Amino acid sequence: MNTPIKQTIDQARAAGLIRRNIDNMPTSARCESVYLRFANTGVPGLGTDLYFKPNDLLDGVHSRILAIECIDAATNPAIYGNSGTDVLSAALLAQGMFYAVDGERELIWSLPLPIMVKRLNAGKFALCDLNTQVWQNCFVRFTDVSSLGASNGLWFNVWYTPRNVNL
C-alpha cells in the first residue's frame, strides 16, 4: 500500500538519507583500522586537533566511506599489535569529537565519539556517505582533556568501498 509514510521513506531512500543494512556492511565493503596513539601525537590539549596521517586509500577520490566505527575499551582494551596503548573508555570518549573534512577544508560533519561506538548504540553503525573527504584533513578534538595520558590512543574502523582507480 502506497501510504504517505511509505512515500516519505521511499523518497528518503532515493535521496540517500537512509540506508539498509544498518547491522552489517555490504559484502563489497572493506575495513581499514586507523589509529591515533597519543604517544606519537602527543597527549591532546584542550582545543588541539589530532589529525590523521595521510592515507590515499581513504581519500574521497579513491573510496566512498560508508561508516566509521570507534572502538572503546570495553570492545577491545588495547590497540591491536600494541598492548602498551590503552583504548579509551566510553566515559573518556565522551570528551571528544570526530570531524570529517573535505579537500577545501570545509567541515562535512562532526560526531561525538561515543555515537560512533557500535556497542553503545545497539550494535548499529553510524552510517555516512563520504565522497569528498581528504583523510589527512579529518581530525579528532577533545572538549575535555582530563584523564588522557600518553599511554592512551584512539582506534577507528573505517568501512569503505574502493572506487575503480589505479593507486
Add this chain to the structure above:
Amino acid sequence: MENSVIIRSQIVEAQVVGTPATGRRYNFLEVPNLSRNNIVCYAIETIGYTQLVATPNGNTTIGGGGTTDVSDQFVVTLLDDKKNEFVYQMPAYSMVRANNGGFLTFLKPRILNLTDCYIQLTNTTNVAASEVAVFNLYYYYAK
C-alpha cells in the same frame, strides 16, 4: 531495516540562561552557517552528558554539574522557516540513539529556523545555569 545516513551534521546547543526553571523556553544558540534558512533538517539526535561532556564551544552539557545525564528532564520544540512548530515538546530522551536501538529520529525534511527552536525543562534537578542541551542536527543544503 534502515537508519539515517549522515550527509552533513552539526552540533547545536540550547543554553539554560539564568536560574533553571521548568516550562521556560531556552532557545538554540545561533550557528552562522546554519542561519541562512538554507538547511534542510532530516534527522536529529539528543546528545547526553554521558556522550559528550562539553561542547566545542566550551559549554558544559546539561547535567554536567551533577555529572549525570538529564536527557529525561527536557523536551524540544522545532520550528521551520514558516514558524510552524512541526516538532512540539518531544521528549529529548526519545531522541538519544542509545535509548532507541541505535536508531536516529528521522524527520520529514524541512528547512529549519534554528534560533526559533527551543527546549523546555520539565525538572531542574542537576541542571545548572549556562549548561547547554546538546543536539546533533543532520541536514543537507537546500537547492
